[in-house]
Amino acid sequence: MRPTGFPLLVVSSLLWAVSAGAGTRPHYGGTLDVQMQAAPVSLDPSDSNQLDCRNLFGLLFDTLISLDEQGGPEPALATSWQSEPGNQRWRLFLRRGVTFQDGAPVTPDAAAASLRKANPTWKVFSEGEAIIIERDSPAPNLPAELTLPRNSIVKREGGKISGTGPFAVSLWDPGKRLSLTARDDYWNGRAFLNAIEVEMGKNLREQMISFDLGKAQVIEVAPEQAHRANAEGRRVDSSAPVELLALVFGHDPQLPDDGRQRQALALSIDRESMNTVVLQGGGEPAGGLLPNWMTGYGFLFPAALNLAQARQVRSEIPHTTSWTLGYDPADPTAHVIAERIALNARDAGLGIQITSGTGADLRLVRIPLISIDPQIALGELAAGLGLSQPKFASSSVDDLYSAENKLLQSQRVIPLLHLRMAYGVSNTVKHWRTGRDGNWRLANVWLAAEKP
């Protein structure tokens, strides 16, 4: 009998190895199903009310400059840039051969028009192949500012918008559904994914159910649920702490006693318990506006509970005011945190009544940090909190610290925690990466076949 079994075994082993290898190698194709809480009615990135849609904007649009993982500027639609002495006038050189979703080329005129729409106070125009930006005052941080989603290059024509991003809109049902198709002619290389289906307006519970049923491959996970979701065997990817949870007063302190009462409240809050118990370790206690990983000096702003000092400060106030604390009634965690703050305040002898209505003396707010550049993040944070814009003489850490300290000295805001952004990601999604800023990094994402 001839030994025919051995060659057959070799061939079948090789075939198995090839097929197994194909399953673990990146390949093109597939549709990524994503669900999110936000329900935007517009896809225009210059709309400032859509901070929570920045990941969508990243799929559809590009900025002239982007930030690398360390927060340094790197070329995107602009290949290079330079400033004239004084940093008031900047010249940016546009990448050639880039087209909008509708096929129109990206010209310096189109880019300038897009930036003018997002920044009406800037003077932006084209000069040959370059885009010129002139500011009223020195803007040494302009490259970082150009990385903000609102400064994406957008073509607006007849009520339609078109971007240069890796995906093009194939279906848009405002506030409900967005279908995206990969662009073969994307200037930075075609994405591995063929398409992305985004379902909007889904609460976190609905998202988790869809995820467990295999109807969604990427979902948002509340910071307080991330630990549990992970413990239950789900794959959860988190950002660095990039969302500020804070108490914001409606106005500056009117009297010295008002300021002291605010100081007593800040000292009485047990942020550590709030983080470890209520948020299940989903963040970090915050004494400053910017997280420590971003600035390196966050520890200089005390975040620890100091009840003895809070009582001491309270005892120096002859007559305290009872405050109302407003919170978002749609957020059950915010309700518990507001209750905890009221209990902590009572320990220091302060009266706080929580309310889900409007017109409260102070409000519990969550504001995402929109950039990993600390100066830009602080400026955007100040705008979001209704504080005066910080002034920077240079890009030094000393300047940044002074500006942040000045904002805190105004006693309009009491930082509580910096929260992480977390995403539940299906095991079929390969090479998924959440940036430190919470942005999706989809360039290398590909889909593996689902195991039966």
Next chain:
Amino acid sequence: MIFRRKLLAVFALTVLVSVAAVAWSISSLTRRAFEKASEERTAALVAQFRREFNRRGEEVARRVGTIAGSEGTTRMALALSHGSPDYSAYLNEARSVADNQQLDFLEFVDGQGTIISSAQSPAKFGYKESLIPMSAIPKDAFLKQEDLPDVAALGLFAVRELTLGEKPLFVVGGRRIDKDFLASLELPAGMRAMFYQNLGVGFSPLFLIDSIGSASSSLHSMGARSGAWSCA
């Protein structure tokens, strides 16, 4: 003529006195009958209230006992016996159990009176439950004022103890005594019961409730013609 007039006057006086005497005696008898009926109805209502109160108390005690004997509570007591509790693991435990057992209030409290998990006020973890003396736990249900984040409420509570090892775990559960409780009483026609919750320092009309809600407005419109009775 004089005699006839005198006779008429005597006759009229006699008739007047007789009518007045009859009217008075009828009025008196009627009032007494109404008062008796009213007293009987009030006594029946009080008895019904007591029955309902006791029934609810037994119901609360039974549910709290069920919770104390459950597997989840046993696990919590075991964890407690091994050291200081991890509050984060139990933040929503009490609310979830309370929902299952249809209780309005539920707290898990350790031997020092520290709240481990609270259904009515989840943010109270780590704080002391000061209103119940853990050294002398009442066996029967009892009334207790519960300070909620926005308002104080009155509840019918029961406490059960679970001891595994050296550290006891107390289960404190209860149900609200409010308008729903009043609505559950079946009142005779024309009778209305109101309830004063003694939750403040002085009298407040807001704490006077009937089966619909705050009775202060309706009491106003009634001109306080119906009597209010209090318990607590």
